[in-house]
Amino acid sequence: MKVLLIEDEQELRRSIRAFLQDVGFLVESANDFPSAMEKAEQYAYDAVLVDITLPKGSGLDIVRMLRKQNPNTGIIIISAKGSLDDKILGLDLGADDYLPKPFHLPELVARLRALIRRKQFAGNQAIELDELRIVPDDKLVEVNGQRVDLTVMQFDLLLFLVANKDRVLSRTAIVEHVWGEMADRLDHDHFLYSHMKNLRKKLLEKGSKDRIQTVYGLGYRLSSHA
Amino acid sequence: MKVLLIEDEQELRRSIRAFLQDVGFLVESANDFPSAMEKAEQYAYDAVLVDITLPKGSGLDIVRMLRKQNPNTGIIIISAKGSLDDKILGLDLGADDYLPKPFHLPELVARLRALIRRKQFAGNQAIELDELRIVPDDKLVEVNGQRVDLTVMQFDLLLFLVANKDRVLSRTAIVEHVWGEMADRLDHDHFLYSHMKNLRKKLLEKGSKDRIQTVYGLGYRLSSHA
């Protein structure tokens, strides 16, 4: 996994780089706008981490260019400005995630991993698992060629399960990823039960295999070879 | 999270131990070289804190041994010698971090937590033993490619056995490591018998080799070359 790190503060750049390399990424880095642009144009990365405030330019321009050039590159904005505008603008331009400084490095790694996994399923490519077919961009799910109408929540839930197939996912992890920030509430589990039930029901009704398994005491797992 | 603390100064050892336990670590400690070596060899810890200057030996030898034995154990050197040589030597030998005395305990905890998290991310790899395959993060166990559904207890138990493969583990040690603090109020032997039985049964059912051996009067051992 190849990552481009665009960050002008030397100390931060070093620590991020070291940490990422520690956990197995290949890292290249750039410390100002021109060199970042050059590297970003020249090579294809799996993911790019970009600071918004750079010497001689704005990270937002890099985001714009990257997105135009290659839709498969994951883009995470890291920015000191906690400003909502920046966040919205960045995501509008096509960034995939936004991480305000200061952040914990393991958090960055987690998001990076999640992003790369997601990207593998992106594009307009369908994900196929025997009888199950999912087209993320079209929000389409089919079982044996027959369309299954899912609500947005159910769709996102299914996508997250499929993107992490054969892994046990904790309820907490699921809620955090699918419902995002509003996950602070207490009574997570019970409303997840309901959504799970509805999702399973709809899939089974259409004749899908019983792929979503409950792992007692841990969470859920979607099996690829049911 | 299990930590081994190797430190000869009694007062310091006590305060570190107390502090770490307060914030939720399970702590074992050793106060001289031989006993440290014994414990370090005997069990797999999540992390080891080791003082360089010890009675009857050097902490550096412990670092060397630990690193050779188990790449997944985090190692932090704590040393009064601020000498650069020691630091470099220690890190070269495979320690993950270096903390000169005197230090603040919260600082130690912070580094310890960071280290363990990093190690967990790095340790995302599967453990393979012929027909047996374990992916800790996915809570996945496979025998000849076929999934084995284990309960949480069974999984933790198996992981501990595998992490200490080819080593005889006493019942007490197993219970303490897998069940942690609540180990006191349990009827040790009897319920371990049950869990062992269930674990063996599930593995054998899927066609695994008979790896878990009973060592009469001592405990159990999981063989890597069954």
Next chain:
DNA sequence: TCCTCGATCAACAGCACTTTCATGCTTGCA
């Protein structure tokens, strides 16, 4: 405005897992 549908939430019933218990088998040693 009412109506419908989906999201959320609480309560309860059922079940899986854990732990204990009673019993019988195996091992090491005299």
Next chain:
DNA sequence: TGCAAGCATGAAAGTGCTGTTGATCGAGGA
């Protein structure tokens, strides 16, 4: 060989987790 201690087994009790049902709430459409 016999006996004590150590170990395995199956069954059953107890605990906590999960699925289900159904009520409430709010958004969007008629």
